Amino acid sequence: MIYLDNAATSHPKPESVYETVDNVLRNFSANPGRSGHKMAAEADRIIFEARESIAKLFGVEQSDHIVFTPNATGALNLAIQGMLDPGDHCITTTTEHNSVVRPLHFLSQCGVGVDKIRATPEGVIDPERFRRTINLRTKLIVMTHASNVLGTITPVAEIIRIAHEAGVPVLLDAAQTAGSVPINVAELGVDLLACPGHKGLYGPQGTGFLYIAPDVSLKPILFGGSGSRSDHQDMPDFLPDRYEAGTLNTPGIAGLGAGVEFLLATGVENIRKHEIRLCGKLLLGLSAIEGVRVFGVRDPSKRSSVVLFDIEGMDPAAVGDALDSDYEIAARVGLHCAPDAHKTIGTYPTGGVRLSPGYFNTEDDVDATLEAVRAISAGCLENSLVRRMQ
């Protein structure tokens, strides 16, 4: 199987991730923060070390500002719902995933104003449009670091500068970039950073986190036991306990820690270079195939490792099925949980075929995929000609 669906979740994981999850699940799966026995203390230590590793990777000074969540969606919901109240205004873009679209849509029905900055059909965003859209009620800007449909990287540094000039905090959705594009929160000045643990950070599914800058205050959206201040009915007023109600996913977070350690040892820059090379090869190869339409900017250094295409006259679902059944290639088809993005590029409601190579893919994988798409496209053209002649 050639796995090209890393934008959905990465596969395979580094060997150390499998080993760590197995070891922790077998030997240290006590409840962290709840008990004083040795196994619980070791579970606490595992969580602490994972937090520290994540902080190191993202340039976070105090690791208690890393709050664990079940996924990036959980982190985005905490930031969005924790930040916005009725009467507030929020700015986002037309390239967002439903993990941003849906919470904002829900809040818009509760009195929160939402404006969407329209991207070009290549997914490019003009930062100046944020400046023109900010008003006195604007409480938050939410944007993806890279579109999960097109891969186009958002000019976040410039948008953050514009937002901060107006005193507006920025929430960055790094679902497609965490671990594969270097991010330093201190240098970037981002206020809130939402990351999945199971994509570019190589952790297991069911992991993610939100980075909360020291001067940002959020309402908790999940309430329950934290192991601390147990005699208070309010959630604790300190991080990370304020936002981590309920038992944490200790084996998953341990695996996430191992994934992050792999990234620290390998270097995100090296992963980025490899993925740009594979992505560039895919873009060039697909563009040269008759009947294939490739979307987004052509420069692979301006996109995350995502390539969207379709084949003229063929349902993307049929292309995905053919890749899977006939060539053992895993791709993702459809709307990719991002209908706004597909509307922006003109592929709604059919969607497209998304290929997302990861660090463990090779140039041979890309060659085999191009050969498969070439054959599928040729077969489609041939069938089309036969139909016209009948």
Place this chain on the structure above:
Amino acid sequence: MIFVFKSTYLTFKAERALKTAGIPCKLVTKPRHISSDCGLAVSISPDHETAVRSLMGSFSIPFLGVW
């Protein structure tokens, strides 16, 4: 002698700082008469109290109290 912190996070931050500084310590369950928390506290020899207080200050690790 035990140092009590308000969160598990700070307890482990303190443990790491003590280990790095070579000060022996042990994690123990927080005594019930001190805290309503379910977690841990850091036990040290009274001989090291001054050094630990100084270390917590230099690493900006606040503690709730010493018993």
